Amino acid sequence: MKKGFKKAVIFSALILAVCCVAFGLYASDYYRADEQAAAVIQQTEQFADDNVQMEITDDMIIFRPDDTKAGFIFYPGGKVEYTAYAPLMYRLAQNGIACIITEMPFNLAVMDINAADKAVERIADAEKWYVGGHSLGGSMAASWLEKTDRDIDGLILLASYSTADLSDNNVDVLSVYGSEDKVLNMEKYSEYFSNLPDDTAEIVIDGGNHAQFGCYGKQDGDGEAAISDIDQQDITACAIAEFMGIETE
Numbered sequence: 001m002k003k004g005f006k007k008a009v010i011f012s013a014l015i016l017a018v019c020c021v022a023f024g025l026y027a028s029d030y031y032r033a034d035e036q037a038a039a040v041i042q043q044t045e046q047f048a049d050d051n052v053q054m055e056i057t058d059d060m061i062i063f064r065p066d067d068t069k070a071g072f073i074f075y076p077g078g079k080v081e082y083t084a085y086a087p088l089m090y091r092l093a094q095n096g097i098a099c100i101i102t103e104m105p106f107n108l109a110v111m112d113i114n115a116a117d118k119a120v121e122r123i124a125d126a127e128k129w130y131v132g133g134h135s136l137g138g139s140m141a142a143s144w145l146e147k148t149d150r151d152i153d154g155l156i157l158l159a160s161y162s163t164a165d166l167s168d169n170n171v172d173v174l175s176v177y178g179s180e181d182k183v184l185n186m187e188k189y190s191e192y193f194s195n196l197p198d199d200t201a202e203i204v205i206d207g208g209n210h211a212q213f214g215c216y217g218k219q220d221g222d223g224e225a226a227i228s229d230i231d232q233q234d235i236t237a238c239a240i241a242e243f244m245g246i247e248t249e
Helices: 002-028 035-046 082-093 115-122 136-147 186-195 229-243
Strands: 052-056 060-065 070-075 097-102 129-134 154-158 172-178 201-205
Touching: 035 052, 035 082, 052 082, 060 082, 060 115, 070 082, 070 115, 070 136, 082 097, 082 229, 097 115, 115 136, 129 136, 136 154, 154 229, 172 229, 201 229
Parallel strands: 070 097, 070 129, 129 154, 154 172, 172 201
Antiparallel strands: 052 060, 060 097
16 A cells, blocks of 8 residues: 555656646747837836836836826736737827736736736826736736726726626726737637627727737737737727827827
């Protein structure tokens, strides 16, 4: 019996080791922010303009406009480096939206669904609060919203859907995706659309794809965009600002 128990322990340890190695390999293969995202962070850090200041902490990037009209907590897409969304968040901050990009363990929002709890404390002067994210990040933000007791005004989904039932939740919802998106599962998108309030605003960006909400290059299986990432992010930023009732520059 002792020999059998010892073998069982050794076998279990081997299985655990294999699983850890497999997960490590999976987590290490992610989409990294490109030079455009890095340039935005470097420029904002070194040459902050008169309207937007940037703060980098151990687990988030905060873009603070001088005149904060709303706060937005953003969950990055699955296996995407969180800094890849700096260009989009900076555009929003230029319009008075304080933006917080949360860094996720192993670049997977499912590993820290409650990241918004610590993020919301960082912006004290926002009268309105929104949460959202890209792809997996949007879904996890929706799951957090379903359970939180915080006063949140709206949810913003970029190429994403909510598996949480928010149909009776008193929040405004904006859903945006690109016409050339081949990564977003449209069957599940349609299936779960009923989880959102009846007055959910939906915008399809003509020529946009899945990856260009961030700056991390092409994504496997994605469609070929007919517009640039800059154009897609500009359209997205304008749509989000309008959704929040904020005039764009």
